Structure formats: C-alpha cells, structure tokens
Amino acid sequence: MTLKIVEGAYPFVLTGFESWVTWEYIDGRKQPFSPWSDAENEYSWSDPENFTDYETAKKWGDMHPELEGVGFVVQRQGDAYQEPADPVFLVDLDDVVDTETGEVHPFALMLVDRMDSYADLSVSGSGIHIYGVGELPDGVKTIQDDLPAHPDFPNAEIEVYDGKRFTAVTGTWLNRSNREVTECDYWIRRLSRRFTTTTPTNNTPIETPDIDNSEFDDVETTDDIDELSKAIQSVGESDLRLKSTETRERDSGVIDYDPAYRKSESGTGLAWLPDNEIWMDRDGEHYMDALALVAVEERIITSPSDYPSGEDYWKAVQRLRERGASIPRYEEKPADLHGLYAKAESDDEEREQFLKALQV
Structure with a gap:
C-alpha cells in the first residue's frame, strides 16, 4: 500500500500554540534556529523566548532560503517552557x-489508519x-x-514523546489520516503497553560550555582546575574515538550506539543527543559527559550512573586524552609555604597541610 500526500497542510490544533521555531541543517543535522528572537541563544529549542506563533515562523522560513522549514516543540505540564502546556504527543516512526x-511498513500504516489523527511524512x-x-501514563x-x-523495513522503529521534544513539521499530510489532531489517549496507553518504555529519573543533562574542544x-x-573541567565538558561526539559502535543516525540528529560496556539487544542502548551535546545510556536514562563515557568503556567505573x-x-582524564580529545595536562601551582606556615602555627589541620606541601 502506498501513500497519497498533500503538501502545505498544517493542522489547526498545532498552529494554535505559540511553540514554533524554524530550523536549518548544521553539519548534516537539524538545528532549531529562531532569527527573530532576542534570546541569548537563538539555537536553543528549550528556551521559550525563542518560540513564536506558526504564522511568524512560517514567514521567516519562507523569507530565508537557508532555513529548511518550521518545527514544533511538544510540551507537557511541568516542562516549564511556557503555560499552558499543549496536550499533544508525537508518534515518531x-x-x-x-x-x-x-x-509502507504494515504496522505504521495500521497506526495511521486506526489512530485517525493528523500524520505527515x-x-x-x-x-x-x-x-x-x-x-x-504516569x-x-x-x-x-x-x-x-x-524484511523490507529492517530498521523500522517507534518513539513516542509527550514533552521536551522538538520536531520538524513538514506539512506533507498523509491524506488517509485525519486532517486534524484528535484525541488519542487510548492509543498512547496501548502503545505504552506494547513497546519498551523509559521511566522518569532524577537525572538531568549535564550543562556543557558553549565552546568547541578545538579551542x-x-x-x-x-x-587552573576549572579550565581543565571546561576542556572535558567541551568534548563532543566528533572529538574522540569510542569503543562503542555507531549503529545509526536518526532524523532528529540523535546518533545511536551499541554500547561497548554492556549488552544491548537493540544495539541502540547508548545515544548521542546533539541538542544537549551529551551522551545518554537508555537503560535508566543516565546522562554522561565524555569523561564518564570513556571511564565506563575502560572499566574504570562500573556503571553509567557513576562518575x-x-x-x-x-586515569579517565588520561584515557580521554589518548582517545583524541584535546585535554591540557594539569600542573598544580606551587604551594604557598610561607602562608601555610603562618596558619600552621595555630591550627592542627593547617599544620598537616604544611607538612604535605614540604613533602611535595
């Protein structure tokens, strides 16, 4: 069964929310960009200052040929992007x-037909x-x-999100689907029972500095220990050699890996998240910077939840350097022996530090 499409058909429900951005390709990946914004980072899809209404986003997208199209930020209650949150979820096939x-994959076609809600390519x-x-579900x-x-679709996958997700909306409507976004609570619950899910954790993406490791x-x-830390946090997916094997790059720019440090049946247990510039182990949704990932691959630590x-x-810093990342060698400043001696005269703890400094 093949699909019939209609170009330029955007659903009314989505266009009613001010959760729109534009996007462009950077290094072959989709990068949200809001040229109308006064925000400090116009490339952040999680900053509500970059959001606008559909008409404005579409106008900017049409005016600037380097922009590929418009995108929508799916939100849920508690995302804190803006209120009210939209009630929309995304099934990404x-x-x-x-x-x-x-x-078309038969299961995907079945979902388009039975969910009876807006679908586009x-x-x-x-x-x-x-x-x-x-x-x-909770x-x-x-x-x-x-x-x-x-057999004809060996890499077919499903992802479902109801918040914290940027998605490119093409308007290339599948006209066997509903022209509008409809209530599908039954289906999202059915899919959550049918397929593997991830659960919320207290983990949050590590803040990474807005610099390149090449600096x-x-x-x-x-x-300066802070400079060393900044160099480590600047290491991205292209800056080092991994033992984990890359298995695919998704339309979203997310790169999947078969982790070298544990068994992954799907071969996608590890992911590089370009929006956060961080790695995530999908088993428990543990976020890792380059140092933690190299440490767990080298068995220096035993779990992605450790650091x-x-x-x-x-040891991990040295391994990271050996894997190709630009990490300066740390050389401690000489101890201020005169200052330590003055404090050591009246403080046992300071005296101990003074003696250690003498040994160095």
Whole structure:
C-alpha cells in the first residue's frame, strides 16, 4: 500500500500554540534556529523566548532560503517552557516508508489508519509523524522500541514523546489520516503497553560550555582546575574515538550506539543527543559527559550512573586524552609555604597541610 500526500497542510490544533521555531541543517543535522528572537541563544529549542506563533515562523522560513522549514516543540505540564502546556504527543516512526516504491511498513500504516489523527511524512520521506491529543501514563517518560520485524523495513522503529521534544513539521499530510489532531489517549496507553518504555529519573543533562574542544588544541598545560573541567565538558561526539559502535543516525540528529560496556539487544542502548551535546545510556536514562563515557568503556567505573573520582578521575582524564580529545595536562601551582606556615602555627589541620606541601 502506498501513500497519497498533500503538501502545505498544517493542522489547526498545532498552529494554535505559540511553540514554533524554524530550523536549518548544521553539519548534516537539524538545528532549531529562531532569527527573530532576542534570546541569548537563538539555537536553543528549550528556551521559550525563542518560540513564536506558526504564522511568524512560517514567514521567516519562507523569507530565508537557508532555513529548511518550521518545527514544533511538544510540551507537557511541568516542562516549564511556557503555560499552558499543549496536550499533544508525537508518534515518531523511523524507516517505515520505502522512498523509491512508496511502500509502507504494515504496522505504521495500521497506526495511521486506526489512530485517525493528523500524520505527515518526515523530512527524509522515510519516516512518519503522527500527532495526537493525550499524554503518556504516569511513570512513563518515552516509548522507544523496534517495530515488528519486516524484511523490507529492517530498521523500522517507534518513539513516542509527550514533552521536551522538538520536531520538524513538514506539512506533507498523509491524506488517509485525519486532517486534524484528535484525541488519542487510548492509543498512547496501548502503545505504552506494547513497546519498551523509559521511566522518569532524577537525572538531568549535564550543562556543557558553549565552546568547541578545538579551542584547547594548543593548550598543553594548565594550573587552573576549572579550565581543565571546561576542556572535558567541551568534548563532543566528533572529538574522540569510542569503543562503542555507531549503529545509526536518526532524523532528529540523535546518533545511536551499541554500547561497548554492556549488552544491548537493540544495539541502540547508548545515544548521542546533539541538542544537549551529551551522551545518554537508555537503560535508566543516565546522562554522561565524555569523561564518564570513556571511564565506563575502560572499566574504570562500573556503571553509567557513576562518575570517576580520586585516582579514577585522573586515569579517565588520561584515557580521554589518548582517545583524541584535546585535554591540557594539569600542573598544580606551587604551594604557598610561607602562608601555610603562618596558619600552621595555630591550627592542627593547617599544620598537616604544611607538612604535605614540604613533602611535595
């Protein structure tokens, strides 16, 4: 069964929310960009100052040929992007359309028909986005799993989000689907029972500095521990060699890896998240910077939920450097012996530090 499409058809429910941005390709990945914004970072899709209404986003997108299209930020109660939150969830079906023949994965086609809500083709043309009104059940953060096996669609996958998600909306409407976004709470609950889900945790993405690791290429040594930390946090996906094997890059720009440090049945247990510039282990949704990822790959630490400390920290720093990242060598400042001596005369703890300094 092939699909019939209508171009330029955007659903009324989505256009009624001021949650729109534009986007462009940067290094082959979709990057939200809001040229009308006065926000400090016009590329952040999680900053509500970058959001606008559909008409404004569409106008800017049409005016500037370097912008590829418009996108919508799916929100839920508690996202704190803006109030009121939208009631919309996204079903993201990857690699379910054969772009040469137009044939569709049977399960994806069944969802389009039975959910009876707005669906459009993804930017690549090989995926389908279905938008519905509803929310994931309590205790479920996302749905991420392979679709039922089909020989013509070996990489077909499903992801479901009801918040904290930027999605490119193409307006390439599948006219066998509903023209509008409809209530689909039954279906989101059914999908959460059918496929693998992830649960909310207290983990939050690590804040990464807005700098490139290349800025440290010519920095051989430092006596500033903060500079060393900044260099570590600047290491991105392209800056080092991993033992984990890259398995695919999704339409969203997320890169999946088969983790080298544990078994992953799907081969997608580890992900690089370009929006946050961080790695995430999907088993428990643990976020890792480059140092933690290298440490767990090298068995310096035993779990993605840990972080190297003490002697393990310096072992991981050395391994990170050996993997190709630009990390300056840390050289401690000489101790101020005169200052330490003055304090040591009246303080036992300071006296101990003074004696250690003498040994150095």
